[in-house]
Amino acid sequence: MATGEDLTNNFFPIMSSNIIQRPVKKRSRIMKKNIARKNQVPIHFRFGGNRKDPLNLNALIQKKNQSTRSTSSSSIINNDHTNTNNNGNDRPVEILLQPDIVDPLRLDTSSRNDEDFNNLYSIPSNSTNEQHANNSMIYPIRKKRYEKKRRHIQPPRYGNFQGYYGYRQPNHDQRLQYLERDWFHNKQVLDVGCHTGHVTFYVAEHFQPDQIVGVDIDQQLIQQARHQLWNRIQTANNNNNNNNSNTTDNSNQNKRYPFNLRFQQENFVLDNDVDLANIRAEYDTIVAFSVTKWVHLNFGDQGLKRFFKRIYKTLFPGGRLILEPQPWSSYRLKRRMTKDITEIYNRIEFKPTEFVSYLLSAEVGFETCTTIAIPNNMHKGFQRSVFLFIKPSNNLDN
Known part of the structure; x- marks a missing residue:
């Protein structure tokens, strides 16, 4: 009588020695560079941020604290229900950023100047999401790059070729x-x-x-x-x-x-x-x-x-x-x-x-x-x- 092990060996021969191993494709240097670039953490952040605080929210908190102290009509933020650390990273902050479909967090600084971003964010004193819900979205106006003005040259229709x-x-x-x-x-x-x-x-x-x-x-x-x-x-x-030819x-x-x-x-x-x-x-x-x-x-x-x-x-x-x-x-x-x-x-x-x-x-x-x-x-x-x-x-x- 054939045992179960014999049957499995007959119908399913050992594949370890017969398996054809395909060569593993080596990644090119260009692919490695591209992957490294994707995984690379950006060094330069907007608004003067860093890796721990990319959007520089701490600066916004400090700015709002200064505004609340200077103006009595400003909104009062309740500190009883918030647990803040020494850096204030857990403090809720309302941020109004200009929308960008491609870059929602506006982390791409390669195509814009840093000077243009200083005035892109603001913290209104008494602002809520409901106040801005009915307002139409205002998209940033990007300046078009002026093309080189080509000189209008008329075709030599009369055969008046220069050369x-x-x-x-x-x-x-x-x-x-x-x-x-x-x-x-x-x-x-x-x-x-x-x-x-x-x-x-x-x-x-x-x-x-x-x-x-x-x-x-x-x-x-x-x-x-x-x-x-x-x-x-x-x-x-x-x-x-x-030649003294004045006499001619x-x-x-x-x-x-x-x-x-x-x-x-x-x-x-x-x-x-x-x-x-x-x-x-x-x-x-x-x-x-x-x-x-x-x-x-x-x-x-x-x-x-x-x-x-x-x-x-x-x-x-x-x-x-x-x-x-x-x-x-x-x-x-x-x-x-x-x-x-x-x-x-x-x-x-x-x-x-x-x-x-x-x-x-x-x-x-x-x-x-x-x-x-x-x-x-x-x-x-x-x-x-x-x-x-x-x-x-x-x-x-x-």
Whole structure:
């Protein structure tokens, strides 16, 4: 007969030798630090308290005792029913604290100054819980941290980028090498959308026109160009004084670089077609590099056509227009710059591939068009065709 012990050994074998013990996970140093911080007793207490008296109730008792002695109308606290120790820790005290859901005892002093807590508690002379039961709770007003005021900067919706010629590489602008001297020498020249005057200064120095005017819609860019012009004029005057060139004719001196330069702030796009009747011929050559896209996005199809018509009327008979239009693919990148630009972009029907045929049509009137070059550039977006349009020499519109 099998005993009870044998049955238990058969059905429940000894598990001590077969138990698989799982390795105990070691706590990381970070977890140990966090646990130590949670269990750590705060060192700094509010109201000048300590570990035995965190809220510094003894100070409140002393304060109330002083108030009862000084004023006869103050409430009398019965000392017969209280058992006080030498420190007075067992004495009942009424405390009115500003409520805080996160920190009811207001022990967290990390986010507030100690000076702000000196007046947070008070002991009214005749105060009971019933008197404050009906009063609405007044929560402390926390000052909002003032954010840094960001400077309101308008988007360069007219193509008036401050660092534009940083992308263009002004010292290696391939477009300038295809310009010919005969188009500018001893002539009246206009640079539309001159920006800070990179192309304007180059033409004035290397081709010596009688006068070249740089026009841009952005006043800040014009001021930068004028500042550069002023520095170059001062340098030229100093050189002339050192070379004793006072005997030269002033009229010839004004036609030489940098005295043949002028910059002005102007929106070259007219408000309506009626104003085109007041435009008179003033220039032999007009340069419009990388301007058409910004005119198109800000003033639409009609504004760009009005822009082309004004250029035609501003030229003398036989005058030249050197045009570098941006392709339609570059429009897409700037279509969301402003809300107005987005709306105008969605309504554009006059595409850049139609510019040449429009300028040669009877609506504008240019006689011929030739492709000067497609300058190379490290950025494919700047590899654009440069066109030369010539106005008929027998034109009598102006």
